[in-house]
Amino acid sequence: MYVQFCIDVNRSENVEPTGNTVGLDVGLKEYYTDSDGVMVENPKFLAQGEKVLKRSQRRVSKKVKGSNNRGKAKQILGKRHLKISRQSYCTMQ
Numbered sequence: 001m002y003v004q005f006c007i008d009v010n011r012s013e014n015v016e017p018t019g020n021t022v023g024l025d026v027g028l029k030e031y032y033t034d035s036d037g038v039m040v041e042n043p044k045f046l047a048q049g050e051k052v053l054k055r056s057q058r059r060v061s062k063k064v065k066g067s068n069n070r071g072k073a074k075q076i077l078g079k080r081h082l083k084i085s086r087q088s089y090c091t092m093q
Helices: 045-062 068-086
Strands: 024-026 030-034 039-041
Touching: 045 068
Parallel strands: none
Antiparallel strands: 024 030, 030 039
16 A cells, blocks of 8 residues: 655745855865864764675585575675765865
C-alpha cells in the first residue's frame, strides 16, 4: 500500500539582519577557521574508513570460501564500503 499527500502551505519567516559578518578560511590542517578564531578539526573520514575496511576485509579473508559465514562477512564489507562512499564532509557540532 502506498499513500502520498500533497499539501500547499504558505510559510514565511521574518529574518532581521544583525549586521554581524563572519569570515571563513577553509584549509587542509583545520577544516575551517572563522574570523572569531574558532578552529574546527578536519574530520578524517577516509582514514577512519580505511581502518574499518581493513578489519572487514581481514574478516572476509579468514572465512572458508563458499561458506555462509563468508557470505555474511562479504555483506557487511559491502555495507561498509557503501557507507564510506556516502559520507559527506560536514561537521557536526
